[in-house]
Amino acid sequence: MLRRDLRRSAALATGATHPILAPMSNPPVPDDLVGAFQIEGEPVRGRVARMGPAIDEILRGHDYPEPVANLLGEACALAALVGSNLKFDGRLIVEARGSGAVRYVVADYDTSGGLRGYCRYDADEVAAASQGFQRPGARSLLGDGVFMMTVDQGADMDRYQGITAIEGETLALCAEQYFAQSEQTPTRVRLAVGQAAPGEGPGEGGQAWRAGGFLIQYIAEDESRGSTIEAWERTQALFETLGEEELLDVDLPSNTLLWRLFHEDGVRVFGSKMLRAFCRCSQSRIETVLKSFPAEDREGMVEPDGKIHVTCEYCSRVYAVEPASLETAA
Known part of the structure; x- marks a missing residue:
């Protein structure tokens, strides 16, 4: 880690210096949290997410x-x-659709902290696309297509959706392009996914999945601030030193990571939110969907045990529905 700290010191040396603030007194945060922060006195804000059991359950x-x-x-x-x-x-729904080995990937976040996600793909095509790559990215897997973010404010409000083409090799680059084109907000994103070594995670019968994310955004200058581009450039230089292993390190709390990156400027941490794997599927929702089909179509869905079986594509839970219950409740 010494080499990375030296690079961070060199990055700071290229810009104006700032007073060193006292280390944050916030207690270390556990896994499955997303929190907001702002560089002290600078026009840069951001968020950091660390995920353990939640992403392990989803994957x-x-x-x-x-x-x-x-x-x-x-x-x-x-x-x-x-x-x-x-x-x-x-x-908020993050989605990418393409013509490649992965037809689409979707992740669904609700403001209570619930997360779910799903991929549709062709296994043989994924294997072919992975040849010669240690880890093929979004562009290699999805091919030509679109990246979308959709904001759903509820049944009584219109949805807002922004769409950009998939041009960056990584999903992080797709997101940066989205913010540049749809929001006109300079944004940098780093995402990391991996599996913890045995004994470091909750997974049974194998390694546990972990994920992390880091986002910084530039707050546009105004008359009171004057030019703030140097602060943004310096923060980006520090951001470039952030490694994926730091986002996945089970022994490195988010607060410590933020202090490691921005201690010479100072960083202020705001409220955080718990994350959890959560699917909105239910017996009643499944039955409502089945009732929308004509009776003759439902008859063709009945399996040898006399029931209709439906598997949720998000969480893989299987629901067994009595056909008669659909008729009597209709």
Whole structure:
């Protein structure tokens, strides 16, 4: 870690110096939290997410190939980073669709901290796309397509959706391009997904999945601030020293990571929110969907045991529905 600290000191030396503030007194935070921060006295704000059991539960719900699991883990971390900034009760949906081995990836965050996600893919095509790559990124897996973020404020409000083309190789680059084009907000994003060594995570029968995300944004200058571009450039230089292993380190709390990055400027941490794996599927929702089908179509869904079986594509829970219950409740 000494080499990285030296790079950070060199990055700071290229810009104006700031008083060194006392280390943060906030207690270390556990896994499955997303929190906001701002560089002290500077026009830069951000959020950091660290995920352990929540992302492990989401990814273990499906037997995804490793490249697909990595892509979905990144989408979930990104949804938590962006969605946690919503100022109202609702949902943020991060989605990418393409013509490649992965047809689409979607991560759904609600403002209570619930997360779910799903990928649709062709296993043979994923294996072919992974040849020669240690970890194929979004562009390699999705091919030509679109990246979308959708804000859902509830049934009585219109949805807001922004769409950009998939051009960056990584999902983080797709997000940066989205903010530049749709929000006109300079933004940097880093996402990381990996598996903890045995004994470092809660997974049974294997390594546990972990994910992390880090986002910084530039607050535009105004008359009171004057030019603030130097502060943004300096913060980006420090951001570039952030490694994926730091976002995944089980022994490195978010507050310590922030202090390690920005201690010479100072960093102020705001409220944090717990994250959890949560799916909105239920028996009643499944029955409502089935009732929307014509009776003859439902008859074709009945399996040998006399029931209709429906598997939730998000959490893999299987629901068994009595056809007669759909008729009597209709």
